[in-house]
Amino acid sequence: MDLLYLHPSATRGKPSFLFMPAGVFPMLNHARRHGFAVSAVNEAVELALDPHFDTAQFLATHRAQVYALDLHWHEHAHGALSLARLIKERHPDAVVVLGGITASRYADEILRDHPAVDHVVSGYGEEPLLQLLQGLRRRAAPARRSVLTAAAPLALDDYDETDHTALLHAREYAMAGIHGLRTDGGPRGVYYRNGVGCTRNCPYCGGAASAHVEVFGHRRPLRRSPALVAADLARLAAQGMGWVCLTHDVSSGSPDYWRELFDEVRASRARLGVYLEANGLPSAGFVRELARTFVPADTRIAITPLCGDDEQRALNGKSFGASRLKACLRTIKEAGLGLVLYFADGLPGPAPGSRARSLLLKAQLEAEFRPQMSFRTPLTLDPGSPMQLRPDDFGVRVRLRTLADYLARAAARSDGRPFDNSGYGLRAVSARRRR
Ligand code: SF4
Incomplete structure (x- = not known):
């Protein structure tokens, strides 16, 4: 071999x-x-x-x-x-x-x-x-x-994104979960690389726009051509995939881009769902077109409100207030799509009472919009994330710097020993830096 x-x-x-x-x-x-x-x-x-x-x-x-x-x-x-x-x-x-x-x-x-x-x-x-x-x-x-x-x-556009046959047990891999294989009998699905890169610089993210410049050498996201994406999705559906997880948020492209993409997918007659993690809030027009293009019952949009404070959310790369957020969630529900919510624990820029406000908003959204899943997960310091590289800008004390640090953490976790989960500490961030 x-x-x-x-x-x-x-x-x-x-x-x-x-x-x-x-x-x-x-x-x-x-x-x-x-x-x-x-x-x-x-x-x-x-x-x-x-x-x-x-x-x-x-x-x-x-x-x-x-x-x-x-x-x-x-x-x-x-x-x-x-x-x-x-x-x-x-x-x-x-x-x-x-x-x-x-x-x-x-x-x-x-x-x-x-x-x-x-x-x-x-x-x-x-x-x-x-x-x-x-x-x-x-x-x-x-x-x-x-x-x-x-x-x-x-x-x-030069690569084959849909052939998984090199992998031993590729069929089983299509039922992968985080720590095991799904046994829920739900549809098979895979991650599909429709694009790479991001336009944002969320402070906690190691895959932010700045990281793509430093590691991969491109400033703007790279997207696969709409006609090729449509052909790929048709091929994946023919392989028995019920849904694909898109690696790139289609809504971050221009309306011309995603309208062309959705037209191509509809013309291809691919019948499957998608899991789309939105970088911000997708427009109402986008949500409706998504629902018209993919199987709504197998399509989910993940929205990341992050926290309950608008100012803290903006510091962390998501510049939308609670009213726009709720309007977007309403559109997703009216379109018949599944909803996933992500909140984060340990965000830079905490203010007195911010934890309680996060929990309150999370509970309100869950009661009103009935998401299929709703998470509040602790952050871990990503290598090359803006807050690792510019800790003072975000009021962060960095504890994970080198590969040896990450290796020691991963080894402790693997062995069942105590480990530094977040890899950083928070301190007050000045008003000047917050702006
Ligand atoms: S968290 Fe998402 S939106 Fe933010 S920089 Fe990373 S990939 Fe982009």
């Missing part, structure tokens, strides 16, 4: 954080299209299917020239580096590659401190991984212990 991709379980020996970065499938399909033998294993899915799944034994019998691992979300730091060591023990001559946004941020530290890793892909991996495989085939591979980067910006 030329390439074996592995998605590490965040908890060693147990299924945890099953979802793979959506860019993995197009990356693997790209290598296949160029003639390489590629296979993929999701360690967390395997552990969900078989609690006795033995990764070391699996690796001993699955030899590849290149092993690629994702370290996209920092929660996988311990899993990815544990797997890298395991691979090197079993196959010392194999090439071990790490990629993803966290790996990109800490590429130098990884190569300095983790000898089991031969290369880190910084930025999008489609072309660097292919070039590595081609270089190995020509016996002209890059020197080990180096960073691999793409020479040109990502052209999102």
Whole structure:
């Protein structure tokens, strides 16, 4: 085998954080299209299917020239580096590659401190991984212990986003939940990369617009062409997917863009639902068109009110007040779509009583709009998030800075030891900075 991709379980020996970065499938399909033998294993899915799944034994019998691992979300730091060591023990001559946004941020530290890793892909991996495989085939591979980067910006239309057959147990993966496989009998679904990047800079987000400039080299979001998205969705529906989770908020594009997209999807006759996480509040026109295009019963919009204070919400990247929020939720319900609400705990810019106001707004919205799900989750400091990079602007004391910090946190979590959940502390933010 030329390439074996592995998605590490965040908890060693147990299924945890099953979802793979959506860019993995197009990356693997790209290598296949160029003639390489590629296979993929999701360690967390395997552990969900078989609690006795033995990764070391699996690796001993699955030899590849290149092993690629994702370290996209920092929660996988311990899993990815544990797997890298395991691979090197079993196959010392194999090439071990790490990629993803966290790996990109800490590429130098990884190569300095983790000898089991031969290369880190910084930025999008489609072309660097292919070039590595081609270089190995020509016996002209890059020197080990180096960073691999793409020479040109990502052209999102160039890749196959819908073929999942490289993955062992791909059918089961379409029932993935956070820490196990869904058994609710609901429709199968996958993450689908319709676009990358964001226009906003929410302080807690490691995938904000500023992060895409630094790590991936583009300021504006990149979107797949509407006709290709429509064709992909029709293909996914034909594969039996009942819904797809869009990686990019379509409503953040211009009305011309999403109207064209919805026209194409309707013309394709793809019948499926979507899960759309809105960056802000989608317009009423957008919500109605979404409901007209996708299966309403299988379509959900996630809205993020974050907290109960308008000023704190604005400081954290969401500039809408409670009345506009309620009008939007009303439109979603009237359109017959499912609703998901996200609130966050530990936001920068707290004021006296803000926690109580958050809980009150959350309870009011739940009573009035009956969301399918409603969360209030604690934040963890993302690598490269605005509040990690500019803590004074947000009144934050940073405790997680290096990969070693994230690795220690992820290892403690995996081992069941106490760990620093948030990775930061809050202090008062000055009125000048708040503005
Ligand atoms: S939280 Fe969402 S809207 Fe905010 S910067 Fe991140 S991706 Fe964009």
